[in-house]
Amino acid sequence: MVVDPQDSFNKRLQSARERAGLDRSAETEADADTRSDQNAYGLAMRMGVELVAALAIAVAIGYGLDRVFHTKPWLMIAFMPIGLAAGLRNLIRAMGPGSK
Amino acid sequence: MAAGPSIDALGQFRLTTGFGPFGAAVDFTNSNVMMLASALLVLALFVVALQRRAVVPGRLQGIAELSYEFVHTMCIETIGPEGAKFFPLIFTLFSFILLGNLLGLFPYFFAFTSHIAVTAALAVFVFLLSTLVGIYLHGFKFLKLFAPAGVPVWLLPLLIPIEIISYLSRPISLSVRLFANMTAGHVMWEVFAGFMLLLSASLGTVGILAAIIPLGLNVALTGLEFLVAFLQAYVFAVLTCLYLHDAVHLH
Known part of the structure; x- marks a missing residue:
């Protein structure tokens, strides 16, 4: 062989x-x-930041628009649920199906 | 509390000036010194490591080639074939942040990534760049990013604000993540170390023995911090790639 x-x-x-x-x-x-x-600590950190960042942006936009239109505090209140939804959207995008 | 050592966890982040009176005159801070050091270290590493260009790489050349390959693969896999264009940017960001994180772990060194001003500047730069790349490549079609395909029309008025806010929150989450990780690690170090001093100062011999526990925690924490330093630099680079992917491919 x-x-x-x-x-x-x-x-x-x-x-x-x-x-x-x-x-x-x-x-x-x-x-x-x-x-x-x-790495649960890192994951929790990441998710928390994702959720809060969107909410913070939405509140900031609402507050800014309120100052421009003198409608305090209604636009801020209106933007809050949108910000929350955007935060959840961030979470789904980061963790949900299709994220590798 | 009586006089004696106390825990000053945030003192380590205080900015002072570097380079003596000259630095003080132009407000060149210790943070700037560390930035300069990390940039020069990266540069020096690559100049020295790639001097010989051996076929069988030595240690230094191995570091240079491994990091190059690592970031290059990440670029191509995340962004797609177009990723090669953005490789220099991603590699610069990755190595700068990594060196900043790692240098910050040494005693008496300053971790410039633990300042939100620095990480926010980097994140805003990445955000603006990815937006401009998207507009440059797609023009007005770039706005399609905010209206995903296959969504019923009546849902769009609700979905577009959500998508826009989600898009605007990117630089915040990018900068806060790096900043919070580095700051949290350094504060925990400082707190445990301060706890050792408090114990030994107030309880005498028993305190010195008991101080072994926070010392052990700090040793374990050091390992974790090295992991975090690498992980956060990697995460920052990967997310930059991801945003550029969105800008290039619009989904």
Whole structure:
């Protein structure tokens, strides 16, 4: 039986690379993904900021418009639910389906 | 509380001037010194690391090539083939923020990413750039970003304000995330370290023994802070890519 030197070399190379952990297999990458997902502190921080940032922008816009039109505080109140919805939209975009 | 050590958690973020009397004259702050240091370090690393251009890279060249590959892959995968154009920007942002975070972890060094003014400036720059890129590439069609396809018309008056506010909140969430992470870590460090001083000052020998607990916490926290420093630089770069993706592809 003739052993293809090229083939056996490739096999040895492959096993050596695996031993040295040079080939990042699909499995380890998935592991890394879940690990970063489980960083609960970071996740909570991120989600909280996403939610509050939209609300803050909406309130700021409402307040600014109120000052322009002298309708305090009605536009601010009107913009609050929109800001909340935008915050939820941010959350869905960051965590929901389609976000990798 | 009697006189003695107290916890001054926010003192570490106070701006002073660097470079002696000359720096004081032109208001060159310690924050600016660290920015300059991180920029020069990145530059020096790449100049020195790429001097030899060996086929089998050494350690320094390995760092340079790995970081290049890492950011390049991120650009191409997140933005798409057009991402190569934005690679220099993303790489600059990533390395600058990463070095800023990491340098800030050293004792007596100043973490310039723990100031909202710095992170907000970076985030507003990214926000304006991605908006301008979108307008440059698509003109008025860029506004389609605020009206997703396949939405019933009667829902649009409600959805467009929501989308606009969601879009405007991007620089806030981008800047606050980096700033809050860095500040929180440094404050926790300071609080635990101050707690050690308080314990040993008020309880004597027992206090010194008990101070081992906050010391251990601080050691563990150091590891976490290194993770956060990398993670936040990465998150900032990835989100910049994501915003540019939206600007380039409009969805």
